[in-house]
Amino acid sequence: MSINIAIIGGTGVYDPNILTDITEEKVDTPYGSIKVKVGSYQGKRVAFMARHGENHSVAPHLINYRANIWGLHLLGVKNIFATAAVGSINTDMKPKDFVFIDQFLDFTKNRPQTFVEQGVIHLDMTTPYCPRLRQVLIDAAEKMGLPYHQTGTYVCMEGPRFETPAEIRMLRQLGGDVVGMTSVPEVVLAREAEMCYATIVMVTNFAAGISLNSLSHQEVVGVMNENVQNFRGLVMEAITAVDEQADCGCQHLPESPSAVK
Ligand code: HPA
Numbered sequence: 001m002s003i004n005i006a007i008i009g010g011t012g013v014y015d016p017n018i019l020t021d022i023t024e025e026k027v028d029t030p031y032g033s034i035k036v037k038v039g040s041y042q043g044k045r046v047a048f049m050a051r052h053g054e055n056h057s058v059a060p061h062l063i064n065y066r067a068n069i070w071g072l073h074l075l076g077v078k079n080i081f082a083t084a085a086v087g088s089i090n091t092d093m094k095p096k097d098f099v100f101i102d103q104f105l106d107f108t109k110n111r112p113q114t115f116v117e118q119g120v121i122h123l124d125m126t127t128p129y130c131p132r133l134r135q136v137l138i139d140a141a142e143k144m145g146l147p148y149h150q151t152g153t154y155v156c157m158e159g160p161r162f163e164t165p166a167e168i169r170m171l172r173q174l175g176g177d178v179v180g181m182t183s184v185p186e187v188v189l190a191r192e193a194e195m196c197y198a199t200i201v202m203v204t205n206f207a208a209g210i211s212l213n214s215l216s217h218q219e220v221v222g223v224m225n226e227n228v229q230n231f232r233g234l235v236m237e238a239i240t241a242v243d244e245q246a247d248c249g250c251q252h253l254p255e256s257p258s259a260v261k
Helices: 065-075 131-144 165-173 183-192 217-226 228-241
Strands: 005-009 020-029 032-041 044-050 079-088 103-107 153-157 178-180 196-206
Touching: 005 065, 005 228, 020 065, 032 065, 032 228, 044 065, 065 183, 079 131, 079 183, 079 217, 079 228, 103 183, 131 196, 131 228, 153 183, 178 196, 183 196, 196 217, 196 228, 217 228
Parallel strands: 005 044, 005 079, 079 196, 103 153, 153 178
Antiparallel strands: 020 032, 032 044, 079 178
């Protein structure tokens, strides 16, 4: 049976234990090899990848995003649900709220963002996150009675440091709602590979300067851990509800990068 669904687990989501019959697959890509756990949930085949490695050993700016996305593409994955911890810039979005982001602002500096190294492709980025998968997540959050926001603009910073309060003030003026370090280029590469991609973002903290305390990775992980059951529930509900065979616009770009075909 083909593997149509993947979960990319971010900070605090390292455990594929909702799946049964788990095997580990190594996938070789032109960018290096990746390890993915593959299992089943409700009769659907699902791949699980820990974005930062199993022991959270890979920093956001050093993640091999191209190998990760190309590897999932080679496995046949068409639908990706990613998870991510974020700081909140918009004070309506509180710790433990879920945000189904629909836009991003890219402040990364040093990451390859394309598979296309010959020829020129200017990828349309009007709808970076798949509206169909976002609706699946919105419906799941509604059904579970979780606090959520239907839309949001994710600011991706290079990291690995947290932001200064001055940066957060600037990002708020630019329209950012939440800030993290991983959605770009992951979402961009998934789009290039014509895969549907959506992110379950959870606020772990108010961003620097909004929070009166200094920030720590421990705090972020701690809040994720407190809410891991809700994360797991959302993922399970989304896998159950998603039509894994759906033919979606994300899978047919007008100008598709031939390198990925
Ligand atoms: N900034 C950047 N990344 C983050 C934050 C933050 O405040 N919280 C969780 N990931």
